[in-house]
Amino acid sequence: MKEITKEKIEKYFSITGEAYEMAKGKVNPEFKEVGLDFLDMISRYISDAKHFFSKDDYVNAFAALNYAHGWLDAGARARIFLVNDSRLFTVD
Secondary structure, eight states: OOSOOHHHHHHHHHHHHHHHHHHHTOBOGGGHHHHHHHHHHHHHHHHHHHHHHHTTOHHHHHHHHHHHHHHHHHHHHTTSBOOOOTTTSSOO
């Protein structure tokens, strides 16, 4: 694949949004402050992705969504988010 389509971006908005909503409700109390910082960064990248998407800048929208999901995965792997959904996160 040599291009990022609108459909691909919409799919990633859906997946990342679902993972973000799940993570918001599963912040490990032992890492509450760090978890809130992670959620803030994730929400900012999702917001950036929406901005780029509204400008038909699919490359930067896709990049921002990947950063958002990277923060989600890092939080899940570090047990900052107490999630165990391997469909949405890189956890086992």
